[in-house]
Amino acid sequence: MAIVETRKLTKVFKQGQPGAVNHVDLETREGEFLVFLGPSGSGKTTLLRMIAGLETPTSGEILIGGNVVNHLPPRERRIAMVFQSYALYPHLTVYQNIVFPLKAQKVKKELHKQKVEWASALLGIGRLLDRKPRELSGGERQRVALARAIVREPSVFLLDEPLSNLDAKLRASAREELEQFQKRVGTTTIYVTHDQVEAMAMGDRVVVLNQGTVRQIGTPQEVYDQPADTFVATFLGSPPMNLLETDDLIVGFRPERFLPSGLVAGSGSTDEIASRMKTEHLLLADVGKRVPLRFRVEYIEYLGAERILYGALEGGRFPGKAVASRIPSGVTERYEANSVHDFIVPESELKFFDRASEKRVAPKAIPWQ
Amino acid sequence: MVSGTGRRVFGGLVHALVLMAFSVLLAFPFYWMLITIFKRTNDLYNLQNNPFKFNEKPTLEHLQLLFHDTLYLRWVANTAFVGAIVVLITLVLAVPAAYALARLTGRWGERLGIAIFLTYLVPPTLLFIPLSRLVAILGLQDSLWSLIVVYPSFTVPFSIWLLMGFFKSIPRELEDAAMVDGLTRFGAFVKLVVPISVSGILTVVIFSFTLVTQEFVYALTFISSEAHQMVGVGVPIFLVRGDVYYWGSLMAACLITSLPIALLYNLFLDRFIAGFTVGAVK
Amino acid sequence: MAMTNRKLGVLMFSPAIIYVLAVVGVPFVLAFVYAVGDVKIASVGYHYVGLANFRSVLESPTFRRSLYDSIIFTVGTQVVVLVGSTVLSLALKDRFTGRGFIRFLILLPWVAPVSLGTIGWKWILDSIYSVINWVLVHLHFVRPFDTPMWLGEPTLAMISVIGVESWRLLPFSTVILLAGLTAIPRDIPEAAAVDGAGFWRTLFQITIPMILPIVNVAILFGVIFVFTDMTVVYILTRGGPYDTTQVLPSLAFFTGILGSDLAEGAAISIFLVPILVAVAYFMLRVASRAEVG
Numbered sequence A: 001m002a003i004v005e006t007r008k009l010t011k012v013f014k015q016g017q018p019g020a021v022n023h024v025d026l027e028t029r030e031g032e033f034l035v036f037l038g039p040s041g042s043g044k045t046t047l048l049r050m051i052a053g054l055e056t057p058t059s060g061e062i063l064i065g066g067n068v069v070n071h072l073p074p075r076e077r078r079i080a081m082v083f084q085s086y087a088l089y090p091h092l093t094v095y096q097n098i099v100f101p102l103k104a105q106k107v108k109k110e111l112h113k114q115k116v117e118w119a120s121a122l123l124g125i126g127r128l129l130d131r132k133p134r135e136l137s138g139g140e141r142q143r144v145a146l147a148r149a150i151v152r153e154p155s156v157f158l159l160d161e162p163l164s165n166l167d168a169k170l171r172a173s174a175r176e177e178l179e180q181f182q183k184r185v186g187t188t189t190i191y192v193t194h195d196q197v198e199a200m201a202m203g204d205r206v207v208v209l210n211q212g213t214v215r216q217i218g219t220p221q222e223v224y225d226q227p228a229d230t231f232v233a234t235f236l237g238s239p240p241m242n243l244l245e246t247d248d249l250i251v252g253f254r255p256e257r258f259l260p261s262g263l264v265a266g267s268g269s270t271d272e273i274a275s276r277m278k279t280e281h282l283l284l285a286d287v288g289k290r291v292p293l294r295f296r297v298e299y300i301e302y303l304g305a306e307r308i309l310y311g312a313l314e315g316g317r318f319p320g321k322a323v324a325s326r327i328p329s330g331v332t333e334r335y336e337a338n339s340v341h342d343f344i345v346p347e348s349e350l351k352f353f354d355r356a357s358e359k360r361v362a363p364k365a366i367p368w369q
Numbered sequence B: 001m002v003s004g005t006g007r008r009v010f011g012g013l014v015h016a017l018v019l020m021a022f023s024v025l026l027a028f029p030f031y032w033m034l035i036t037i038f039k040r041t042n043d044l045y046n047l048q049n050n051p052f053k054f055n056e057k058p059t060l061e062h063l064q065l066l067f068h069d070t071l072y073l074r075w076v077a078n079t080a081f082v083g084a085i086v087v088l089i090t091l092v093l094a095v096p097a098a099y100a101l102a103r104l105t106g107r108w109g110e111r112l113g114i115a116i117f118l119t120y121l122v123p124p125t126l127l128f129i130p131l132s133r134l135v136a137i138l139g140l141q142d143s144l145w146s147l148i149v150v151y152p153s154f155t156v157p158f159s160i161w162l163l164m165g166f167f168k169s170i171p172r173e174l175e176d177a178a179m180v181d182g183l184t185r186f187g188a189f190v191k192l193v194v195p196i197s198v199s200g201i202l203t204v205v206i207f208s209f210t211l212v213t214q215e216f217v218y219a220l221t222f223i224s225s226e227a228h229q230m231v232g233v234g235v236p237i238f239l240v241r242g243d244v245y246y247w248g249s250l251m252a253a254c255l256i257t258s259l260p261i262a263l264l265y266n267l268f269l270d271r272f273i274a275g276f277t278v279g280a281v282k
Numbered sequence C: 001m002a003m004t005n006r007k008l009g010v011l012m013f014s015p016a017i018i019y020v021l022a023v024v025g026v027p028f029v030l031a032f033v034y035a036v037g038d039v040k041i042a043s044v045g046y047h048y049v050g051l052a053n054f055r056s057v058l059e060s061p062t063f064r065r066s067l068y069d070s071i072i073f074t075v076g077t078q079v080v081v082l083v084g085s086t087v088l089s090l091a092l093k094d095r096f097t098g099r100g101f102i103r104f105l106i107l108l109p110w111v112a113p114v115s116l117g118t119i120g121w122k123w124i125l126d127s128i129y130s131v132i133n134w135v136l137v138h139l140h141f142v143r144p145f146d147t148p149m150w151l152g153e154p155t156l157a158m159i160s161v162i163g164v165e166s167w168r169l170l171p172f173s174t175v176i177l178l179a180g181l182t183a184i185p186r187d188i189p190e191a192a193a194v195d196g197a198g199f200w201r202t203l204f205q206i207t208i209p210m211i212l213p214i215v216n217v218a219i220l221f222g223v224i225f226v227f228t229d230m231t232v233v234y235i236l237t238r239g240g241p242y243d244t245t246q247v248l249p250s251l252a253f254f255t256g257i258l259g260s261d262l263a264e265g266a267a268i269s270i271f272l273v274p275i276l277v278a279v280a281y282f283m284l285r286v287a288s289r290a291e292v293g
């Protein structure tokens, strides 16, 4: 087990061009599942490869277990890595693939069989040991890659989008398994993905990256509920947070908090509320102060469990501003294109960002009319 | 890749040394040709002289001899002539055949393609004896036309093979779209596939031409008179008078002929290699 | 639709197939016919003589010597080329400045006409004015006036033709292997590095096994090219001294064309066929495996 730390880590591929990774400071916790999340090209892979020792940093330090490892080759960093393509050795059988790191690390020969069996049992691939990688399905390959990674009991796991080659259904179950597996072995893990669902579901903490810089580090709940800036606010959540620009502020609220006023406790007569409670249409209990907004619905996406309404605000301070609302399909209210409705946002759900720096700031009262 | 700094420096040194050793070993004869061309005869044949430097003033006498007193230019012209016509024949035969085998005839077309490729392996040194007789029967002995008839035997099979790979890499939808838009299959081939494949066809042109310039056995066998020789045979055989080698002129002929061909070949190398790897590299 | 496609296809490939059959198939068959007949360059008739030509060929010490030389020549060249091209292709694998130029230099022997490159060597290996000998003398490895006769002494002559043939083939083999090396996905050696493998382990357990199919291709082409080549031998030594560098193709040329005995020349060249068949067989296996995998 070990802690991975980076200090002002920077990678510039071509002199004069912006860095792929810029001044990244981060520190894992013992046994943590840390996720690097960011859009494609944000430098996640480069950051991970520097930690692995596959890429030489332009500047900055990498520490594993408290020691600077910049000068160490990958094999001396006590890490294991699972590549996006799995990088299984195509000419070797599954057994030979898994035993390869043991041989390379000069583990005693007597232990090989036992360790391979332990790793393959842990991942349920015991019956595949004689096959070649090309005879395996995507899910099986991924397990073999994991088995090869754990077999020498590394102090850190590095995984670069290991699920992105699987189909959607397999991906969900593999995610689950991978998470369980990590909890069981308890090895510090860094996991790269561009998929926010994956990041939220698996990560103990999430590092949100954009253009090579860290935008926020926090638990899934923190990055979702308290985004550090507008990038994080809009990168997470689907549809992204609604943003309204004022003179020196940007006000944001999530689509699932932008709701028909009739469906929020405290907005109708007591009778009405009682009847709605019965039909489970009530979405928010008493939320305190709320901001009323008029919403012209333009089109509707039906997603099964929920509906997404896209449209624009009417009147008020932000006429014509495009916004979206996400409401459960259980709400039977009908919304048609070009109809105008009374919506509200609980004031406690408003996020405020400085317009210049785009960083989040303390809530302020702003005039809505 | 990261490793200890010392080891990296050492690795870099070994790398540079390997490259240097091979470059010198492989390119040395051409360097030596270059030096020899401009050396005076006395300088060449004096054992006391350091052969790596000019002990007497450089001279153009060997070049003059080559261009004025030998048939070198004639041989070059012969080679160009044969090369041009062989390229033409190769294109006419190989382009449609490759397309047909790649696209129109399904699985057994593929098999036939491999069979044709295998004929490329049949060497001139197996065929030249019967061919010399056939050439005589056709009355083509000592004529450039004998070479023009025979050379497609190795340019066509390999060109078909190269072009098959090329045509297969063109998305089928492109032709389908052209046919939906009103072209016939053959029309799609002529108006769409051929223009798209210009670079593949150019590869075949260069490849066939350089093969013609490199051929030795057939030209040596079929052509007897000095005036009808190809450059690849004329230089090593006819530039030697009796037992006397005119090394300066010989080296000039070698270098002047080799360099343009080498440059041309080098440009298209990657495509030839794709043909040679028989699909063992994806 | 399928029918017209197929008809059109047959129409388009027939000319090429017919031509190739005429200029490769017909002489190929004739080679066998001649080998069991009595054709001479000047004669017109043909009489079947059975295996007489083969018998006389097999009894000839020159032929046996040539067969032996051919094998030494082919195997020797393959060994040199394989080792050299493996090292060289590994050195050329990664990008570095000047790689294009170095690649051009290294390719020269392959892309220049073989007869002309060989004549360059003939000058370098000259019996009196060899630059190699000059260097050896000046490094005091050999005494002046007692320098090696590179092309005049049997063992040295064989070493020389093997050397020149290797020089000629090395670039070809190198670029083939290079194609195999560049096709290895970058993350495979990286995974090996993370797994703890050093340079040699990665080389012998990952890289070389992975390019083995392509190494096979290089060997197969190499065997064909060398075993059937007569140019290097013809220009450097004419098979001499005393037929000690005579190979089957050059012997077939001297017997069949210069000696006017077409039948016996054909019989000699027939001995190339077993190697051709073997190479064709293995080539097909490589091709079909590439198709499946």
Ligand SMILES: Nc1ncnc2c1ncn2[C@@H]1O[C@H](COP(=O)(O)OP(=O)(O)O)[C@@H](O)[C@H]1O
Residues within 6 Å of the ligand: A013, A014, A020, A038, A039, A040, A041, A042, A043, A044, A045, A046, A047
């Ligand atoms: N080897 C390289 N050479 C030059 N630029 C690179 C290299 N690898 C990555 N980059 C660039 O660095 C940036 C970050 O890439 P990467 O780390 O792969 O992003 P991600 O994994 O987040 O998609 C991209 O702009 C990419 O083009």
Ligand SMILES: [Mg+2]
Residues within 6 Å of the ligand: A044, A045, A046
């Ligand atoms: Mg990536």
